[in-house]
Amino acid sequence: MTIALSTQGLCRSFGAVKGADNITVEFTAGTVVALIGTNGAGKTTFLNLVTGYLKPDSGSVLLGERNITGMEPRDITRLGVARSFQIPQLFDQLTVDENLEVAEIIARHASTASQTKELARVRALALERFGLVPQRDQLAKTLPGGARKLLDIAMAVVSHPSVLVLDEPTSGVSAEEKESVVETVIELARGLNAMTLFVEHDMEVVAQYADRVLAFFEGRIIADGTAAEVLDAPEVRRLIVGTALGADGHA
Amino acid sequence: MKSFSLRALAIAVSATLAAVAPATQAAESVKIGVVTFLSGPAAGPFGVPARNAAEILIEGLNAGKVPGPHATKGFGGAPIQMVLVDEFGSTTTQVSEYRNLVQRQNVDIVVGYISSGNCLAIAPVAEELKKLTVIFDCGTPRLLEENAYKYVFRTNSHSGMDSIAAALYVASTKPGTKSYAGINQNYAWGQDCWSDFEGTMKAKLPAATVTTSQMPKLFAGQYGTEISALLAAKPDVIHSSFWDGDLEALILQAAPRGLFKKSVVILTAGETAIHKLGNAIPDGTVIGARGPHSVFAPDTEINRWFQQTYRDRYNTPPNYASYHMVQAILGAKTAYEKAKAAAGGADPTQEQIIAAFEGLTYESASGKVEMRNSKGHQAIQETAYGTTKMVKGQLTVTNVKRYPADMVNPPEGVKSADWIASGFKR
C-alpha cells in the first residue's frame, strides 16, 4: 500500500484560534476519505494547507515521497493534486465549455490541431458525465447552484489528478441532485484511482461512500477510522454528529 | 452589411471634419494664425494677455488707428484676418493644429508659441510646410542656435538675455554680494534660466558663492519647505524665474516670512505679477519683464496708444506677453510692407517677405528691435530691470537700469551658453 499523501505535525493558527493543531496523518493511494466536523473545526484549513493556499506555521506536507510544504498552489496542482471549492471558483464570463477548455489547456498544454481535437472529444465526454451538455454554451455565471458545483468539480478532475480534494461537494446542491453529484464524483475518482479527500456534512453520504473518515475538532483530528467506527465514537457523537444530524432529525 | 456601415462611418467622419474647414478667404486680406494659451496654467498670465493684445492691435491696424510708424492700414493696406488656436495640449496636438492652420485654414503667416517645447517642435514643421512662422514669446536659446531655419523668425530675445541682465543688475546695484541662491521650477525653462544666471554671476562676481539651488516641481504650489531652506541659507541675493500661479504663491508665502527683507529677490519674469498682486510684492524686489516691455517700455506714441486701448478694453494694463505679441505682429507687418515697396507696390510673395524680414530693424511698442542674430532670424533688443517701491499705495519700479542689446545678447554665430562661458568675449 503506497502512501499518496501525508502530513507531519502540521500547525497553523489565526491569532488565538488554532486552525490546525499538530496534525499528523497518512492517506493510502486510491482511498476515499471524508472529513467531518462542525464549522470552524479546521477541515477547510486542512485542505488549504495541503493544497498550498495557506502556508503552515510548522510541520510538513508530503506528496508521496516529495515534500510539498510551502509550495504554491499551481506547483502542487502540477504535481497531481487537484481541488474543488466550497464556493465554486468558475470563470463567470466564459461558457461552460470554455471553462473546461481552460482547465484542459493548462493541464495538457495542447498546441497542435490534432491535440486540440482530442481535447474537444475528452471535453464532450466530461460534459456528458457531469450532465452539463445542455448548458455547454451558457455563460458560467448563469448556471444554477448545482451545476456550478458540478462544473467546479469537473474542472478539477480534468487533469487526472492522483489526489483529489473536494471542499463540500454537495453544499448548495438540492436534495434531489445530491445523490447523483456524489455518485458521479466518487465513481470518477475511483475510476482515476485517485486518493480523494472530501469535506461533507451529510452523514448518510459519508457513511455510504467513504472508505475512511476523519473527524475534526478545534484543529485536531479527534477520530480516525471507518465510517462506522468514527460515527459511533462517543466523542464524535457528542461534538459533531449530534449537532450536524440533530437539525435534520436523523439522530 | 457591416462593410457598408463602416464605410459610411468613415465617410461621415471625414465629411464632418471637412465641414469644419471654412471657405478660402478673400484674396486681398492677410490671414494670420495666432497660437497662444487659452486654457491651462499659462493662459492667465501669458496666453490671454497675448490674445488680447493681438485682438486690439489687429483691430487698430485694420482701422488705421495705430499711431506712429505703423499707421498704414492692415498689412500694406490689406486687411488682417485672425485665426485663433489654443496652445494647450500635447506637442503632438500642437503640431497637428499647426498643420490645420497651414493646410486647412490656409493662413499666410503663423504668429505664436509661448512654450519652448512647442516652438522647438513647430520649427521643423514650418520648414516642411514652407510657411512663414513668427515665434513671439518662447524663451529657449536652442530654437535658432541649434538649427538654421528659413521660415522661422523670433521677434523676442531668448531667455539668455533675462538671466545675463539679472546678474548684471546684481553686479552693479549690489557689488558686495557674497552669496546667492536660486529657486526655479524644475523644467527646461527654470534650469536654463538658473544656469545662465549662475554662469554670468561667476564671470561678473567670481567671489560670490552659491548657497542653495532650489528646484521645486512645476505647479507644486506649496513652497514652505523651500522658503525655509532659502531663509536658512541666508544668501544676499535670490534668483527666481518663477511665473504664473507658482510665482504668485511664492510671493504670498515668502513675503510674510521676511524672505524679501533678508535677501534681495530677483524675479526675472516678475512683471506679470505686479498687475495682479500689486501691494503684496515687498519693496526692494527686483523685477524683470523679459525685455523693455510694460513698465520698462519707452514713452512713445504707439506705446501710449497701446497702453490706453488695452486698459480701456480689459481694465488692466498689458503685460510683457502682450508686448511680445505686438512686437511679433508689427515685425511681420514691417517686413511685409518693406517687401511690398521693394516689389514696386505689388502684393509681396512669401519669399520676398522673408528676404525683407531677415536683418530687419523696426520700432515696436517697446522700442527698437533688431533681427540681427541667427542670420537675421533672431531678434535682439535692450532690456531693463528695476526695483519695486510702494509710493502712495501704488507699486512703482525705481532704480531702473537699461542694458543695450549688445551687452546682453551674444554676438552673431555664438551660442548663448558658450558666450557666457567665455566670459562675454566679443
Place this chain on the structure above:
Amino acid sequence: MPQRMLAGLSVLVAILAAAPWWMPPWMLFIASGALAKGMAALGLMLLLRGGLVSFGHALYFGIGAYAAGLLVLSGITEFLVLAVLGTLATLVLALILGAFVSRYRGIFFGLLSMALSMVFYGLLIKLQSLGSSDGFNLGGIHLLSIPMQGTAGQVPTYLMTLVLSVLAAIGIDQFLRSRYGLLTKALRDNELRVEYLGQSVRQLVLLNYIIAAGLAGLAGVLSAVAVGHIGPEMAYWTTSGEFVFMVILGGLGHVAAAFVGAGVLSAVQAVAYAVAPNSWQFIVGASLLACIVFLPEGLWSLLKRFGRRA
C-alpha cells in the same frame, strides 16, 4: 457574421490604405498619430482583458520614443533600425519591471505603473542634455532610401504606421484566439482558479505586460518619426490616461476596437479644439462618462449592433 466582419474590416483597411489619396495632409497627420496611439491602446487592451489597468503605460511609449531619439542623436537614421531597437529596448525594460509589477493587482498595479512612469518622467526632466521638458527634434529619418519625414515622408510614414498597425492587430487577434487569449480571459474572471489549475498567474501577466509594452514602444517610435519631436510629456500620466480612455471608448470586444477608440478620440479632440477651445475638457469628460454609462462595452458594441441591424 465573422465573414462579414472580416469583409468590413478589409474594406476599412483598404479605405485607410487609400487615405493619402483622399485625406488632406493635415488629416493624414492626425490619422498617423491616431494609428500609432491605437497600437499602444491595443497593448493596453490586452492587459485589460486580463483584468489589469495600467495608469503608467506611457512609460513604454516614452521609452520607445527616447530610444529612437538617442539613436538618431548618435547618427542612426534608418527607420528599420530605430523600430527594431526601440521596441527591443522597451521589451528589455518591460521584462525587468514586469518581474516586479506582475505581482500587483487592481488599483495597485495601476498606481505602481504610474509611479514608475513618473520616475522616468522625472529623470527626463532632469536630463538637461536631452532638452529637459522641452525635448528635442529628430530629423532625417528614412526607410532604406525612402524619406520618412518632411513633405515627402508624410505618406510613407502614414503607410508604414498603417501596415504595422494592421500587422499588430492581426498578431494580437491570433494571440487572443490562441490558448493564451482564453487564459487571459479566464485570468480576468478568476485568478485563484487559474492558479489552482496549475498555471502561474504571474507568468501570464508578465507575458501580456511585455507584449503590451512592446506595442507601446513601437507606437512611441512611430509617433516620434511622425511628429519629428519627442519630449517627456510622452511619458506623463496624462498620456497614459489617454490610452486608457481610448481602450474604454473602443471596448474590449475586438482588436479593431482599440483603433476605433483612438480614431474617435483623436477626431473628438480635433473637433473640440476647433469648435470649443475653452471647454474641450468638459466635452471629453462628458463623452467618457456617457460612454461608460450608455456603452459599457465601448463603441465596438455599437458598431456590432449597427452592423447586425443593417
Place this chain on the structure above:
Amino acid sequence: MSEAVAIFLDGSIYAAWLFLVAVGLTLVYGVMKIVNVAHGATYTVGAYAAVSLCGAWAAGGGNEWGIYLPLVLAAPVVGLILGPILERLFLRPLRDEEETVLMLVTYALFLILEDSVKFIWGVDPYFLSEPYLLPGGIDIFDLTYPVYNFGMLIAATVVGVGLAWFLSKSKSGRIVRAVIHDREVAMAMGANVDRIYLAVFSFGCALAALGGALTAPTVSVIPSMGVEVIVLAFAVVVIGGMGSIIGALLGALLVGFVRAMAVHLLPEAELFIIYLVMATVLLVRPSGLFAPAEARKI
C-alpha cells in the same frame, strides 16, 4: 541644529497639509472602494467657495478676524452640495462596476468639474491672502514661520482626532467601520449602505473642500490648482495603505519628512522623491503600510 528643527517643522507643516488633502480620499476608498480622482476638483471648488464666501463676508462688513468662519464654512457648503449630486447622479447607478471603471468615472467628473470652475469663476487668479497674513509670523531660531501654518497643523490634528473619535466611539462610526471591514456582513446586519455611502462621500467632499479652502490663502486660486494635488494625495494614500486613516497620517508624515529632508539637504531629488518613496513602499509592502487586511473565503 536649526536645520534639524527646520526640517522637523517644515516636514510637519507639509505633512499636515498632505493629511488634510488626502484623508478624504482614503476614507472614501475605504468605505466605497472608489479611487476618487474628482477629489482634486473638489479641492479646487473648495478653494473657490472659500474665495466667494470670504469675499461676501468682507463685502458685508464682517469682522476682520471673523474671516476664518466663512473660510472653514466652505467645506460643509461644498460637501453638502457637490457630494450628494455626484454620489446620487453618477456613482450610485454605477456602484457595481469594477474599481478601475469607477476611477475613470471620477476622472471624467474631474474634467467636467474643472471646466465648470472656469465657467463660474473664470481663468484669472483670485487672491485670498488676508487669513494668511492676519496672524503674522513667529520666529523659531532664526526662521520666521507664519502662524497660519500652525493653524494648518491644528486643523489637521482636529480632523484626524475627530475622525478617529467618530469611527471608534460613536455608533454611526462603528457602522462605517463595519462597512469598511466587510460590506456584505454589515449589510446583513442591517446597515443602510445607501445612506452610509451618501454620507461618507459627502463628508469626503467636505474634507477635500476643507483642504482647498485652507490652502486658498497661501496660493493664487486658479482652475488647475487641483491637478498636482490629486497626484500627491494618491501617493500619500497608496503609501499609507488605501482605506486606512492611520495609514494616511503616516503616509503624510513620511512624505512630508522625506521631502523636507530632500529640500534642505539634496534639493535636486525633490522632483521624484515622492514617487520613489511610493514605488519603494509598494515593492516592500504591496498594499501600502497599513492596508486593512482582506481575506478571501474560498
